[in-house]
Amino acid sequence: MRIFYHPITFEQSMHCVLPEDESKHICKVLRMQNGESIALVNGKGTEAIAMIIENHPKKCLIEIQSVKEFNKENFHIHIALAPTKNMDRTEWLVEKMTELGVHEISFILTSQSERKNIKLERLEKIAVSAMKQSKRYFLPTLNPLISLRDFFELHSPCGIAHCSELTKKQNISKLTKEQIKNLPIIIGPEGDFTSEEINMMQKNENLFLHLGNTRLRTETAALYACAILKSKLEE
Amino acid sequence: MRIFYHPITFEQSMHCVLPEDESKHICKVLRMQNGESIALVNGKGTEAIAMIIENHPKKCLIEIQSVKEFNKENFHIHIALAPTKNMDRTEWLVEKMTELGVHEISFILTSQSERKNIKLERLEKIAVSAMKQSKRYFLPTLNPLISLRDFFELHSPCGIAHCSELTKKQNISKLTKEQIKNLPIIIGPEGDFTSEEINMMQKNENLFLHLGNTRLRTETAALYACAILKSKLEE
The missing domain is CATH 2.40.240.20 (Hypothetical PUA domain-like; domain 1)
Structure with a gap:
C-alpha cells in the first residue's frame, strides 16, 4: 500500500x-x-x-x-556537521542518513565553513521522502545552522570525528554501546577544524574519534559514523 | 602535495x-x-x-x-550489485565505496534489473578521483556486467543481502571477522530478487543477510554493507 x-x-x-x-x-x-x-x-x-x-x-x-x-528506539543517533560547499552532497547525506535511521541532524558553522546558509525546508522534504521510502515511522529532527560554540552549549559531551593530528583519537568502531547510545557525533568540516576550535572542544568530556584508515569527505564521514552507530545500537 | x-x-x-x-x-x-x-x-x-x-x-x-x-590489506571487500535505474546513484556509490576502501565492485544483471548496460570507463574515472581524494593507494577493481548465474560460478560462497521473507537471514553486523574477510556481498536489486533467483542462490554455502531494521535503497544497502565490513576488518 x-x-x-x-x-x-x-x-x-x-x-x-x-x-x-x-x-x-x-x-x-x-x-x-x-x-x-x-x-x-x-x-x-x-x-x-x-x-x-x-x-x-x-x-x-x-x-x-x-x-x-510504534515505539521509539531506546537510543538516539545525532550527527552534526557543517553543510558542504556543494549542497547536493548535503542533500544526498540527509536522504541516506534518514534511510539508515538517524534521529537528529544538526548543522553547524565552523571557521572553515564556506557555506553560511541552508534551506531547511528543502532538506525536510528530502527527509520526508526518504522516511516514506524506507518505511520509517519517525522523521528525523533537522536543526537550523548554529555556531560550533552554541552547539556545545546545547550538547555536551560529544564525539568529535576529525582528521588533524592535534588530538589523541579513538576508533569510533571500538566504542561501546553504552558510550554511544546518546552521544552526538560532530564531523569535521571540509578543511577540518582550526586549532582554536580543537582547543575549545578539548574542554568537557568530549571524545575525539577517527573513522578508520582512509581519509573521508565530510559527508562520507557523517554517513559512515551513522552506519556504525546504527549497526552497534540496533538489536 | x-x-x-x-x-x-x-x-x-x-x-x-x-x-x-x-x-x-x-x-x-x-x-x-x-x-x-x-x-x-x-x-x-x-x-x-x-x-x-x-x-x-x-x-x-x-x-x-x-x-x-604500500602493503595490501589481508582482507578483501567485494560488493556486487545491479546498477541502479538512475545511474547517478551508482556513480555516487562508486565514489563513496572507494573512499571507504572497497577492493572490488561487481555489476550484475538480475531478472528485475531495468538497466542492462553501464559505462565502466566513466565509473573508473570516478574511482580514480575518489582514490586520490581519500589518499588510498589501491584502485578498486570494477568488473563488467555479468549475469547473476555467472557471478555465482566465479564467486561462491557469497553473502546475499535482500529484503524478501523467503529466506532465514542473519544480521550482517553479527558476522565474525573470519566469516567476512573474503566474503563477496551481493545486494538485492531495485525490486529485489525473484523467487527463482532466491532458489538458485540457496545452493552452496551462501549466507542470507539482512542489514538491520530499516528498508534501504539498493545503493544505500551496498554502502552500509561496505561500511560494516570496513569497520569490522580494519585493525
Missing part, C-alpha cells in the same frame, strides 16, 4: 484533508478513486490506514480507519 | 610522460612549473615523488625521484 505523509495526530474515524502535494500525488499522479485505501505516517511514530472520501487534487479528504503506534 | 594518477610501474630515476588529463591539470589548471614536485599513485600500491621536467599541457614529462610501496 502506498505511504503518504501528514504531520498531525491521527485518531480513529477522524476525517481530514491531506496537504496539497500529497493530494495532488494521490489524485493526479496515481489517479486513485474514492473508496480506495492508503497508508499514512505522521513522522511521530504513528501509522494510519485511511480511506479516500473525496479525491480532490488539492484537498483530498480521507477518513482514518485504524491507527497503529 | 598534489596527488596525480599514472597506472604504470614506477622506478627510481625513470622519466615518463603523464596521461593527457593529468598533464592538462598540472599545466593549465594548477600552472605548475618545471622543477616543482608532485606525488603520483598507480592504484597498485605504489606512491612516487616526481619532479616536473617539462610542463607540456598534453604530455607533461616528469622524473621519478623516490618510490614507496
Whole structure:
C-alpha cells in the first residue's frame, strides 16, 4: 500500500484533508478513486490506514480507519556537521542518513565553513521522502545552522570525528554501546577544524574519534559514523 | 602535495610522460612549473615523488625521484550489485565505496534489473578521483556486467543481502571477522530478487543477510554493507 505523509495526530474515524502535494500525488499522479485505501505516517511514530472520501487534487479528504503506534528506539543517533560547499552532497547525506535511521541532524558553522546558509525546508522534504521510502515511522529532527560554540552549549559531551593530528583519537568502531547510545557525533568540516576550535572542544568530556584508515569527505564521514552507530545500537 | 594518477610501474630515476588529463591539470589548471614536485599513485600500491621536467599541457614529462610501496590489506571487500535505474546513484556509490576502501565492485544483471548496460570507463574515472581524494593507494577493481548465474560460478560462497521473507537471514553486523574477510556481498536489486533467483542462490554455502531494521535503497544497502565490513576488518 502506498505511504503518504501528514504531520498531525491521527485518531480513529477522524476525517481530514491531506496537504496539497500529497493530494495532488494521490489524485493526479496515481489517479486513485474514492473508496480506495492508503497508508499514512505522521513522522511521530504513528501509522494510519485511511480511506479516500473525496479525491480532490488539492484537498483530498480521507477518513482514518485504524491507527497503529510504534515505539521509539531506546537510543538516539545525532550527527552534526557543517553543510558542504556543494549542497547536493548535503542533500544526498540527509536522504541516506534518514534511510539508515538517524534521529537528529544538526548543522553547524565552523571557521572553515564556506557555506553560511541552508534551506531547511528543502532538506525536510528530502527527509520526508526518504522516511516514506524506507518505511520509517519517525522523521528525523533537522536543526537550523548554529555556531560550533552554541552547539556545545546545547550538547555536551560529544564525539568529535576529525582528521588533524592535534588530538589523541579513538576508533569510533571500538566504542561501546553504552558510550554511544546518546552521544552526538560532530564531523569535521571540509578543511577540518582550526586549532582554536580543537582547543575549545578539548574542554568537557568530549571524545575525539577517527573513522578508520582512509581519509573521508565530510559527508562520507557523517554517513559512515551513522552506519556504525546504527549497526552497534540496533538489536 | 598534489596527488596525480599514472597506472604504470614506477622506478627510481625513470622519466615518463603523464596521461593527457593529468598533464592538462598540472599545466593549465594548477600552472605548475618545471622543477616543482608532485606525488603520483598507480592504484597498485605504489606512491612516487616526481619532479616536473617539462610542463607540456598534453604530455607533461616528469622524473621519478623516490618510490614507496604500500602493503595490501589481508582482507578483501567485494560488493556486487545491479546498477541502479538512475545511474547517478551508482556513480555516487562508486565514489563513496572507494573512499571507504572497497577492493572490488561487481555489476550484475538480475531478472528485475531495468538497466542492462553501464559505462565502466566513466565509473573508473570516478574511482580514480575518489582514490586520490581519500589518499588510498589501491584502485578498486570494477568488473563488467555479468549475469547473476555467472557471478555465482566465479564467486561462491557469497553473502546475499535482500529484503524478501523467503529466506532465514542473519544480521550482517553479527558476522565474525573470519566469516567476512573474503566474503563477496551481493545486494538485492531495485525490486529485489525473484523467487527463482532466491532458489538458485540457496545452493552452496551462501549466507542470507539482512542489514538491520530499516528498508534501504539498493545503493544505500551496498554502502552500509561496505561500511560494516570496513569497520569490522580494519585493525
